[in-house]
Amino acid sequence: MATTGKAEEQENPAEPGTVSGPQETPAPETGADEKLAELEDRWRRAVADLENIRKRHVTDLRRETEAERARVAAAWLPVLDNLELALAHAESDPSAIVQGVHAIRDQAVRLLAEFGYPRDEETGVRFDPNRHEVVAVVEDPATEPNTVTGVVRPGYGTDRHQLRPTAVTVSKSQG
Template identity: 60%
Template sequence: MPMHPRESDPAVPDPADPAPEGAVSPPREDLPPSGGPAGTGPDTDAEPGPDAAGGPAPAEDEYTAELKELEDRWRRALADLDNLRKRHVKELERERLTERSRTAAAFLPVLDNLELALSHAGSDPGAIVEGVQAVRDQAVNVLELLGYPRHAETGVAFDPARHEVVGVAHDPDAAPGTVVEVLRPGYGDGERQLRPAAVTVAKRE
């Protein structure tokens, strides 16, 4: 029988042959996806490592600097407070010494007059009495100048803030509750009182 020639099968391209011009080459399975080695592609969700930013976060640096500044200011404030306390103690002691010296100096004339009265004790006894009274008045005046006036009034109403009752007496001429006798004068008023006056008060009927 005559043999009819068979239509030839389409030629199977050889992978080694170059692809014709304009043809699209199929993807090769032995090549990894673009952007990295096989099995690793670009991961946009991955966060950068600690070294990616080049060091600690700016917020942490700012916090540390502010903390150091506050600590320095706190230490300086403590040092200033300690210096102020020491200076206050020195000034207070200096004021005490100054006031003590001023008070003592105010009584020097009183001592001078007492010595002068004693030096004339043998000449005239009457002059001694007058001299002692003058010295007493001078001492009372010094205390008043220092802020401690003398209180030795009689006939005034009893005041517990200025008087200390040491006895009662029946005096028909005095109103009940009034001072009839001062046994020991008082000096000063209110918070600046050295001592109250010791008095005898008229008895109430």
């Protein structure tokens, strides 16, 4: 990588600027040469910084993405633990498992909401293509046209961060 090479050179202070040989030049010339050397040095440093920042960027992205993956995955461990607890209890008291699984379901829904993905299973609202996916259109004279009449599969998320749309049945639109 050429740029890295430049960055290394830069750390050596005895560089291009000195080549112009102050011995032969009068006072004003020296001033200009010094200025040139200084500017060139600054430029080189900025270019080297750019390269370092680009590299760090890549490392940061990977590290932060991995951390987020671990954070979200770890949040599900209690759900899994509870599933296993419910199964263990079921051996001695089979009737208890339904209640246990209900609680685990609620836990999972809460977890998703905490990550910014609230559950949506609202009916009676106006059809919204941003959050609803129509799986069937139904004739329902008692309902306003274009209204969500039923939820086939709940959706999760918000308009900005949607995990999946709510699969719904919708009343037929007029005309």
